[in-house]
């Protein structure tokens with residue numbers, strides 16, 4: 051039995067009316083660093099639900115962590131340097147997106163949310179040029195920069211109650227800093243959310259297939 055069929059049966063048997071869904075907000079404390087390899091961050095949820103969230107950034111081709119200066123210079127020059135924005139006084143910054151993957155697991159959450167899911171995650175990181183000099187100074191690298199991002203939750207990818215849910219998740223207004231090793235970053239007041247919808251049932255999937263067949 052493939053996973054598509056498994057999911058449809060779960061919906062039909064366990065949620066005959068409409069599958070549970072909705073929006074859930076939660077907080078977390080993540081620890082990690084882009085300066086080590088793998089470039090990963092992970093931690094436990096602190097409010098809204100119990101569970102964990104984490105992500106790893108694709109550091110293929112980046113300089114080895116044994117040379118911290120070369121590693122940071124590569125990251126800055128590759129993802130941020132060309133994106134300098136000094137158009138808003140008081141908010142000079144560089145923005146960059148880095149490919150990665152997330153994992154999300156709710157171990158104790160409202161009905162409909164308990165389970166795990168993983169997938170692609172490409173966060174946007176905003177580096178703040180606090181003294182507005184066009185240089186990303188050490189005090190700015192080690193200070194409060196911002197990371198935001200959204201990810202997709204697909205049908206039949208997750209486990210538990212998330213297997214038959216689809217939707218979006220996000221990481222909202224989290225601080226991130228980039229101290230050189232051996233220091234690592236702690237994000238003590240991070241937060242995120244998921245917005246879930248039921249996956250199409252077997253009947254809906256069949257109907258859609260029939261509709262598409264009419265136009266072939």
Ligand SMILES: [Ca+2]
Nearest residue numbers: 179183185187
């Ligand atoms: Ca600066």
Ligand SMILES: [Ca+2]
Nearest residue numbers: 181183185187
């Ligand atoms: Ca400066």
